[in-house]
Amino acid sequence: MDLNFDPPASKTTAEQIAAQLRIAILNGKLLGGEQLRQDKLAKAFQVSRIPLREALSHLQAEGLIEIIPNRGAVVTHLSLQEVEEIYAMRQALEPLALERAIPHMTAEDFRDAEIILEQIDNEDNFARWGELNWAFHESIYRPSGMRILLKTVEGLHNNVVRYLQVTPLGNQGYLAKSQEQHRQLLDLCRRKEIHDACVLLENHLTGPVEFLRKQQTDL
């Protein structure tokens, strides 16, 4: 029997384009405020504007772009206040997922998480850091079985991750601290110390906000 819930292999053109644009935005190749002209993008991807429009529609739903009727699409541009809002939401939601995930974690889950942490250590391409960082977080939330929550938090993560990648040199220290916390977190999960794990996680999620505040970037 086929129990695969994931989207079918034959993805539609719109989804493929959405995926590529999403990566471009997340990696900062498309900057906030940048205009997205349907005609040019359609030619760039060598498709008509119809599937492209659907792709833009998806990205709007994820909050990555904004579509203004008759005036086109613009890459979203978050204020520091909005970034703080998203982190406040993540602090509320992610401990909830972790709390419910810990009782169901298996040896395989821990191994998967460890592998991702090693990949983060060895990765020198900063554009991939966000992807791997989310992969780790998701790996420790997934045993909760809360698919709706995970989808929501993934969207939140995607909306803020690009602001952490703007200064590859400056965040060397932040990165090391983040990895240290990841490992502590995993240890607490192994010991089933749910409360401490959640507190640490909440703390872990304050780091980026402080990091951004210090940079004084008016975003």
Add this chain to the structure above:
Amino acid sequence: MDLNFDPPASKTTAEQIAAQLRIAILNGKLLGGEQLRQDKLAKAFQVSRIPLREALSHLQAEGLIEIIPNRGAVVTHLSLQEVEEIYAMRQALEPLALERAIPHMTAEDFRDAEIILEQIDNEDNFARWGELNWAFHESIYRPSGMRILLKTVEGLHNNVVRYLQVTPLGNQGYLAKSQEQHRQLLDLCRRKEIHDACVLLENHLTGPVEFLRKQQTDL
């Protein structure tokens, strides 16, 4: 100067159709599992399939329908477990909004909320209850200024509200209790008793889940 941030008056056809379909789903006119054929809907709304497809795309993003490539759209159908998951998320997010809203509440905010509560008392059309219920909740969260959080929670509310409207007769008692809690909540907000207000709100959000569990409806 125009400081209006809301979507412009001239809505696109796709948005109008999405709005109508959304109401139909929220009110239970389109039941879970129901197939949505593009051709028939396009004829019903007297438009081509292009704007209709965009409308469906929006609804999918909100979680109200699911689009399977080459196989069409189906109205989403939540399990009791998924409803519980959504309420767990709301319990995490809404007190956060309330906590930050209370310090900024003005006399006008309280008056608006009161008016909505009276409307709920006088409303005998159950289809509108969900709408008004959300209007109340939003009115007490809005002073927080957390637009992203509000948008997220509105989406969560929309996904579960139809399950509370299935048995108009049975929930007479639930409705009265809900209104009582709304008024207590508003009182606590007036007194700036933030902690108690948040606790009450969290409690208020457990009611529907218990109500649904008792009904034994396998949804």
Add this chain to the structure above:
DNA sequence: ATTGACAAGATTGTATACAATTATAAAATA
């Protein structure tokens, strides 16, 4: 010099038409 009106160009929104995929039901085989 500044403001407002207006036309040309650019850009988005939608309808029609066609291609690709999937669902169905009848026919063929075991």
Add this chain to the structure above:
DNA sequence: TATTTTATAATTGTATACAATCTTGTCAAT
């Protein structure tokens, strides 16, 4: 009879073409 095959119809995905809307630059009026 049960199961596979195959052909037909139904449905979705996409390209092209056209209509509606917005932007931009020019020019007249105050």
